[in-house]
Amino acid sequence: MYILIFFLAHWFLSLFFQTFFLHRYASHKMFTTSRVFERIIYLLDYICLGSSFLNPRAYALMHREHHAYSDTEKDPHSPHFFTDVFQLMWATVLTYGDHLKRLKEPESRFTGNIPEWPLIDRIGSSIASRIVFGLLYTWYYVAFATEWWMYLLLPIHFLMGPIHGAIVNWCGHKYGYANFDNNDKSKNSTPFDFLMLGELFQNNHHKHPNSANFAKRWFEIDPVYPIMKVMHWVRLIKLRKAV
Template structure:
């Protein structure tokens, strides 16, 4: 894909580029600073059960918002859901601070269309007309792309989302949801401990530390490590890989080769031993009738895409 073609799928805007850079850099620095504060408090004041639970609950809810909501439902239409479920998933996903819903969907669909080739917004191998060295590409695909990639044309890749007035409204309120995701654990921490220190601790643990670890080990690692290291059981035409080490903190996202082989599958863990928290969450919602039409590849479909060369090499 040449540079001219890339310009057709992106938008040139100095205002949006500036906005993107501010968002990306802030999203790296502020959660990190808050995380340092949480660690300092842990050594000086200690860590309470409330802190741990706020971290775990907020991590899980926002993780499900992204992997089940933003990714599997909105970007790939892997299942159908009631409006209330869609709204809740969209809000919790927004609290993860991974970008506005509609733009996230557009950027992710663009990634799939041009995976690991020119046009992919966060490949560790190429960017527009440039090929990366290993370390440069790893940084770009992990966090660098969040503040320096070409702005995706959402009207081209996410027209269905833009036409949905409710989802567009949630997308427009992105910063409100991000702030809410930081404020809620602080309020809950204060109410449970009846102290101002509980407010601060809840904000740091359920907000900043949760967001920092989630960025690096829950989301960004998928674009970087999952395209560099791991197994490739399926032919996908890109460098996507499965990596079991980070399957749990990513909610199942690190079964990335599986996902690129079957993008519309609601299940990323395709074998019984492949832990996929997002899949478990989906099956739970399906059992109570809140979602339906859950897509999963058949045995024949999986067999047809098997990477025989990779299997032969072990």
């Protein structure tokens, strides 16, 4: 029971900060916030993603490229140019690495307005940090695992962020239905996207990339949007009007 609770907590907490901070804030600036709260969610993002910490600048640049070149040969992670999800993941890792190491000069339209915290960026991307988090996950399993099969979940903890990204990029551009013609292959994989916290409403998102609510029809539910509304009401963040 402890293992399943830990796995689900890590899955949803890391996914929440990936969609809330990295995607909706760093990449799209769907809301504004104070410097203090930005640093708080920056730190929580590092803690929750742990061994799979993703640099916000590299993530945002790659994601902006994805929107500009969705499902074309310039798209850094369209599933329609790879035979399987593992090839897509590897290509994404290479593009992300180029941005992380600043080996690739991004187009000027993709730069700017991206949160950066050099100290956390260096620590989070370091091999030492990834190893420490990996050891902590392993220690927890050694302490609380009661069945051998539970250890099969352990590798997912190590690569939680990239696994989330692979699911969204693969399924969100291959399977499901489309509300809009976006001149790409984006899909809404499911109208009840709880397991991926709204990220699989890719067709809706590509039509309205600045909208904080990924759900667009009455039967669609984006579980993160109500949380953002509450944060807006209590003035932790200020949602911007989608254009």
